[in-house]
Amino acid sequence: MAKKLIKYIREKIKLSEGITLTESVIYISIISVVTVVLISIIVQIVQIKTRANSMSIISSEVSNFFDRLIYDVRNADSFTVVDSQTLQVESDSIISTFSLQDSKIILNKESTDYIIVTDQVSVDSIEFADWTSVNSDNLLHIHITLSRGGLDETFQTTVHKR
Amino acid sequence: MLRNQRGQSLIEVIIALGLLAIIFTGSWQVIHSSYMSINQEFVGLEAHYLVIEGMEGIRSMRDEDWHVLDEDGTYHFEYNETDLENKYLELITGEENVNGFRRRIEVSSVGRNSETGKITDTDDPLYILDSDTKLVDVIVEWEYLGETRTDRESVYFTKYTEMLYG
Numbered sequence: 001m002a003k004k005l006i007k008y009i010r011e012k013i014k015l016s017e018g019i020t021l022t023e024s025v026i027y028i029s030i031i032s033v034v035t036v037v038l039i040s041i042i043v044q045i046v047q048i049k050t051r052a053n054s055m056s057i058i059s060s061e062v063s064n065f066f067d068r069l070i071y072d073v074r075n076a077d078s079f080t081v082v083d084s085q086t087l088q089v090e091s092d093s094i095i096s097t098f099s100l101q102d103s104k105i106i107l108n109k110e111s112t113d114y115i116i117v118t119d120q121v122s123v124d125s126i127e128f129a130d131w132t133s134v135n136s137d138n139l140l141h142i143h144i145t146l147s148r149g150g151l152d153e154t155f156q157t158t159v160h161k162r
Numbered sequence: 163m164l165r166n167q168r169g170q171s172l173i174e175v176i177i178a179l180g181l182l183a184i185i186f187t188g189s190w191q192v193i194h195s196s197y198m199s200i201n202q203e204f205v206g207l208e209a210h211y212l213v214i215e216g217m218e219g220i221r222s223m224r225d226e227d228w229h230v231l232d233e234d235g236t237y238h239f240e241y242n243e244t245d246l247e248n249k250y251l252e253l254i255t256g257e258e259n260v261n262g263f264r265r266r267i268e269v270s271s272v273g274r275n276s277e278t279g280k281i282t283d284t285d286d287p288l289y290i291l292d293s294d295t296k297l298v299d300v301i302v303e304w305e306y307l308g309e310t311r312t313d314r315e316s317v318y319f320t321k322y323t324e325m326l327y328g
Contacts, residue, residue, distance in 0.1 A: 034179040041186045045193055052197045055204040131241055139222045157211035160218040
């Protein structure tokens with residue numbers, strides 16, 4: 001039994017020694033090349049996944065915000081740009097205030113705060129501008145920059161009060 | 163037997179790694195293409211709000227002064243704020259560049275069928291030009307992977323303010 005084992009080990013060692021040098025060089029080089037490629041692919045997949053995720057979140061947040069704002073301003077009786085980060089919209093004597101607070105956009109209506117742009121994204125900047133002309137008083141210009149995970153995007157639009 | 167096994171395992175490993183590489187490149191391509199489509203939607207959303215902006219600007223100008231739409235052509239608008247008493251939105255010939263998008267506003271004449279009053283084209287024998295109606299196209303174009311992409315909106319505007327007050 002012991003003799004058999006020794007013979008087996010000897011054979012094994014002998015065999016491995018015979019092949020190891022050439023084989024292990026090829027072996028290690030192939031594995032290292034493939035590993036580098038695989039790791040870079042995996043890293044890219046993860047990066048792309050995160051970026052795509054950020055994009056869809058920013059998209060939904062911005063369309064949510066713009067749709068809400070456009071609806072409110074169009075149907076308002078009047079609006080006032082208090083400062084570039086605060087907008088007051090008056091409709092049926094109820095005043096709603098959109099304002100930027102701690103990278104979030106808050107809608108205050110009848111003393112209740114509603115979060116319009118959530119903390120899933122950070123609002124880097126917002127700019128309301130009253131593009132009111134001489135005869136009509138009805139044009140609001142909005143500029144907003146949202147960011148999430150190293151990705152930031154600026155959107156702008158204008159809404160005309162009906 | 164042992165010699166035989168070791169020889170095979172090297173080839174096996176190479177094949178296995180090769181397969182793995184193919185699978186990973188395949189899945190990377192799938193993920194990349196879905197990323198590109200999300201990216202395209204993302205850019206498209208920005209363009210969409212620029213189209214809305216163009217249309218809302220025209221709507222405001224229509225209410226203020228219909229005559230800015232008198233002449234057919236390609237325009238962009240500019241907001242002038244020379245002084246507080248003299249702020250106005252102005253239509254200027256040519257297209258403009260906004261955040262990497264090209265935007266132009268095309269104003270064209272509209273004719274109606276003289277019997278039915280419905281909008282028609284010049285082929286219609288009963289076509290008469292209606293100077294109180296204009297077709298406005300807001301077109302936003304941008305380059306995406308060497309291709310030109312477009313978002314547009316077309317609206318017929320009528321001089322309703324003068325019908326109401328004039």
